[in-house]
Amino acid sequence: MRSFHAVAAAILVALAYAFAAAPASAQIKAQARSAPTPPWNKGILPISPESYYNAIECGKQGGQDPPCVFYGTGLCKNGDFAIALYTPYKSVAYEVWRVVSQKQPPPQPNYQQAQQTRITIGITPVRGSTNTFTDLALKRGGRAVAPVARTLMDGGGRFTFDFPAFAATGSVTLELVGKTKTISCLIDQPVLAQFR
Numbered sequence: 757m758r759s760f761h762a763v764a765a766a767i768l769v770a771l772a773y774a775f776a777a778a779p780a781s782a783q784i785k786a787q788a789r790s791a792p793t794p795p796w797n798k799g800i801l802p803i804s805p806e807s808y809y810n811a812i813e814c815g816k817q818g819g820q821d822p823p824c825v826f827y828g829t830g831l832c833k834n835g836d837f838a839i840a841l842y843t844p845y846k847s848v849a850y851e852v853w854r855v856v857s858q859k860q861p862p863p864q865p866n867y868q869q870a871q872q873t874r875i876t877i878g879i880t881p882v883r884g885s886t887n888t889f890t891d892l893a894l895k896r897g898g899r900a901v902a903p904v905a906r907t908l909m910d911g912g913g914r915f916t917f918d919f920p921a922f923a924a925t926g927s928v929t930l931e932l933v934g935k936t937k938t939i940s941c942l943i944d945q946p947v948l949a950q951f952r
Contacts, residue, residue, distance in 0.1 A: 799924025803844035815852025832941035840878035845952035887934035
């Protein structure tokens with residue numbers, strides 16, 4: 757009887773240790789900044805002539821933080837990691853915005869280069885965070901989608917995906933894996949559809 761209790765106690769201790777050692781998890785919902793001009797509900801797509809010229813017009817707006825350029829600011833906001841989203845649309849809009857912000861004439865970004873741009877998620881640590889970033893997992897319908905390129909650096913990383921990973925046909929979950937806890941961020945389909 758004593759051996760049964762000893763085994764049961766050992767199992768309980770092992771389970772308690774496993775749960776204590778496993779990183780905690782936090783669930784949040786993504787929010788996109790509204791960028792109403794022109795309205796958009798198709799999600800991230802390869803660059804087209806229409807979206808290319810819309811991105812140029814967006815970049816011409818100037819200002820410190822135009823929502824059409826920085827629509828992903830505050831996406832999956834949490835106390836550990838910041839997310840930056842790079843897309844073909846954003847690469848064109850940002851290039852124009854950057855030059856216009858320096859009081860220069862708007863440039864004509866390279867259309868062919870924009871056509872080759874994929875979707876990249878950049879992760880950086882938030883100032884004061886003690887949760888070291890280790891990985892990013894993107895899931896659609898509960899299934900992991902592998903990035904086409906992945907680089908870890910300076911407490912953050914860059915993860916590049918093809919367009920189907922962000923298709924506005926359903927929701928996406930980003931899991932920001934840290935050493936002490938994982939942040940799970942749900943990007944609902946209506947939010948995903950606003951991205952460009």
